[in-house]
Amino acid sequence: MGGGDGGGGDKMAVCIAVIAKENYPLYIRSVPTENELKFHYTVHTSLDVVDEKISAMGKALVDQRELYLGLLYPTEDYKVYGYVTNSKVKFVMVVDSSNTALRDNEIRSMFRKLHNSYTDIMCNPFYNPGDRIHSRAFDNTVNSMMMQVC
C-alpha cells in the first residue's frame, strides 16, 4: 500500500460503516490517525438522518426509492453520505470536507462497489446475516477507498 498518498488521487473516505437493519453496526473502519471515536459517533448520529430520508420517501413509493441517499449532512470538517439497500442495510461514508475533488458520481460508484462487496459476502454460506463482517475481500475493497494516510 503506497504510503503518504493522503487524499490524493485515490478514493478518499475517512470512515466507512455498514449498519444492519436494526441499526447496529456490522462493520466500521476509519482512517486510524483520526479520532475513531468521533467517527463512530458521527455515524451513529447520521443514522437518524438516514431514517428520516427513508421515511420521507413515502409509503407508496418504496419501489422507486433510490438506494443512494446523498449527502446526509455536512459539517465543517467532513461530509457524511448515506446509502441504503433494499434490505435496509445502510452504508455510511464520511469524507473529508477538504477533499473537494470528490464528486457525487464518485461517491455513488464507491457505494456501488461497497454494495457489490457486501452482496459477495452475503453469498458466502458461512456468513450469517447480522454477524460482524470479517471478510478479507471486503476489507480490501474498503481499504481501496479509504484515505491513504501513512
Add this chain to the structure above:
Amino acid sequence: MRGGGGGSGAEPGCKMEGLTLSEAEQRYYCDLFSYCDTESTKKVASNGRVLELFRAAQLPNDVVMQIMELCGATRLGYFGRSQFYIALKLVAVAQSGLPLRVESLNTVKDLPLPRFVVSKNEQESRHTALYSSDADNPASYSGVIPPPPGRIQVKKGSVSHDAVQQRTSTDQQESTSPVVSPQQSPPTSPHTWRKHNRHPSGGNNERPLAGPGPFWAPFSEAQPGSSTSSDPIWSGHSPPPHQENWVSFADTPPTSALLAMHPASVQDQTTVRTVASATTANEIRRQSSSYDDPWKITDEQRQYYVNQFKTIQPDLNGFIPGSAAKEFFTKSKLPILELSHIWELSDFDKDGALTLDEFCAAFHLVVARKNGYDLPEKLPESLMPKLIDLEDSTEVGEQTGEVGYSSSPAEAPPSKSPSMPSLNQTWPELNQSSEDTAIVHPVPIRMTPSKIHMQEMELKRTGSDHANPTSPLLVKPPDLPEENKMSSSVKFTAGNTVTDGYSSSDSYASDPEQIGSTVTRQRSHSGTSPDNTAPPPPPPRPHPSHSRSSSLDMNRSFSVTPGQQQAGVVAYPPAVPPRPQPSQGAGPHVHRPVDAEGLIAHTSTSPQQIPEQPNFADFSQFEAFAVSGVNKEEEDEIETHSEVLQVEKPSDSASSLRGAKADGRVEDKAPANVPTSAAKGTTPLAPPPKPIRRRLKSEDELRPEAEEHTQKTGVIAAVLASQPSIPRSVGKDKKAIQASIRRNKETNTVLARLNSELQQQLKDVLEERISLEVQLEQLRPFSHL
C-alpha cells in the same frame, strides 16, 4: 526497499543499504531469504531457519554470533531482508577465511557465495547442490559458482528437489566442500550445473583466483563422465554456450573475470537453459506433485474430491448449493472464520454455489489448512477454476520467455514464474473487466436472477471461462441502462406488475432512469405492456405521480369548495373525452367524473350507478380503450396516472365497473379490446377503465366509480384504451378531444381565477400580519408598564 528482491533478478546488481551484491549473489540470497521466510512475510526471515542456515555454513559458533551482531539482527531481534543479506555475505567472507568486518562487505570483490552444508532442507541442499560442483566431484570448490543460473531454472525448487535429496547424502562426506555434489545428478539440475561448472572451470583455470582451479579440473573431467538422465536438449545446448563462454573467459581479464563471467555466462546459459529447464522443471514438478507446489492438486486428491462432490451432488456439472457446502465443510472442524475465507477464495464467481472445480479448490484449501499451511490471500493459480485446464500449456510458454528468476520456490503459496502468476491472475480480472464492456453485445439479456443462474450453469457446463457467469452479474449495473435487453426481458417485467418489474430485478436496483427506460421499453412493446401508453417515454415516475397526486389533491379540495360541477370540470388529465360517439351527449358528463371530485360526486350518485356496474363487465374495457384512444393529448398525464394507479393496485371493482361501463358502446371494439385488455393484466387495467368509464357513460352510470381509484383507473383505462382504439375512432376522437380541450380550458380559467384571488388574499393577509407585528413591537415596551 530491496532492489531485486522477490525474484525479478534481472538487475545487474542490487544496492541495498550499502551492500552491493552481484547478480548471482543477489539471486542466491533472495532464494535463501525466501526459503527462510517461512511465514511469507517477505520481510523477516524466521530465526529458526536462519540459524539452521548458519549452522549449515559450518562456521564456529562465535563467528556466527559475530555475524549476527554485525548484520544488526541481534540489535533488531529479527532478520530483516537487509540483515539477512548482510549476514549471508558475512558468512561468505568468513568461509573464505577473511576476517569479519563490516567494511569487508563491500570491499571484497570476488567473494564466493556462502556455502551451506545442511541437508535438512531440500531447498538448501538444492541450493548447495546447484551451487556446488557436479556430481562426481567430491572436491569442494569455493563459492565461485554459477549457481544462480542453475538456480534460476529451478523454478520452485521442484527441479532439483529429487536431485538434492540424493546429493545431500553424499554431501556429508566432504568436510571441506560445502556442497557435495551427488553422485549422479538428477535430471535437470545436473545439466544446469554442468554448464555452470564448465564455465567456472574454464574461467578458473585461467584465473589466479583462490582455489577453484584444482576443483574445476576435476569438474571438467567429471562432467563428461557424469551423464545422468541426459536431456537431449541439454546436450544439444551445452556445448555451444560452453564454448562461447570459454572464449569469453579467455578474453576477460582475470581479476574481474569471475564477476563478469557470471553475468555473461548466466545470461547465455539461462536463456538456453530456460527452455530446457522449463520442460524439465515441469516434469520434475509433476513428479514431485504437491510437494513443491502445495496448492497443486494431485490426481488422487482430485479423484477423492470428485468422489466427495458426487456424494453431495451426483451431477458433475451441477452446483453444490451453499448450504450443503457449508455443512460439508463444517465437518472439517475448522473455525468458521477460516471456512468463510476459504469460501471467499474458492467461490470464484461469487454465486453462492460451488462447481466441481470450485469444490475441489475449497476442499484442497481445507486439507492444506488442516495440515498446517496458511491460507493464501488470493486463490493460487493452480486452484483457479479456469486455469486448471490451461495450466500445462501455459506454464511452459511462460517460462520459456522468462529469463529472470522466479520467486523462491520455498514460499508456501508458490507462484510460478512471476509472469505466470501475474498473467493468470490478471486473466480473471481482465476477463471480468473486459466483460463489462464486451458483454454488452453478446449477452443482452436482462439479468434476472433466474436468467443469471441459467447462464452461469450453461457456461460452467461448457467449461468456458468463468468470467462469463460473473460478467452478467458484474455487468448488470452497467448493462441495465443500456437497454439492450431483449423483448423477452421486457415481457418478463411486464409479466409482473409494473411495480414488481421495477423493483424485483436486483440489477435494476432503484434507478429511475432505468425504470424509465424499462417503462419505455415496455411501452414500445405496447400491446402487451400492462398499462403504460406507447408514445411518451415517461419521466421518472415519482415526479409525474407526485405532481399528479398533488393536483389530484388540489382538485379534490377544490371540488369541495367550488362545487362538484366545477370539480368535475377540472380537467383531470386522464379526462378521456367521451369517446364513443353514441355517448357524445354523455361526454361532458363523462368528463366530470374523472376528477377526484368527480368521484365524490359519483359517490353521491353511486347508488344509482352501482346496479349498473355489473353491466360494465365486458364493455368497460373497450370503452376504456376507446376513450383512451381519444385522448392522445392527455396521454402523458394518463400515463403518469396509470403509473400512480398501478402503484395503488386498483381493485377489482374497477374491472367490473369497466365492464358495466362499456355496455353497448364499444361493442365493436369489444372483441379486439378484450384480449388486449386481458393481456395487459387485470389489475393495471382495472383502474384505467374506471375513469374512462365515467367519462364515457353519459349519465351517472359511471359515477359509481366515485373513488379515487376510479379517477386514476380512468386515466389508465384511457391510456390503455387509446392504444388499440386509436385507429378505430379517429373521427370520434377528434370531437372528443376538442370537447375535452374546451372543458379543460374552462377548468383552467376557473382555477386560474381562483388562484389569483387566493394570491391576492394571501397578500392582504400578509400585509395585515406585518402591520400587526409592527404594532406589537411598538406596544411591547409598554407592556410591562
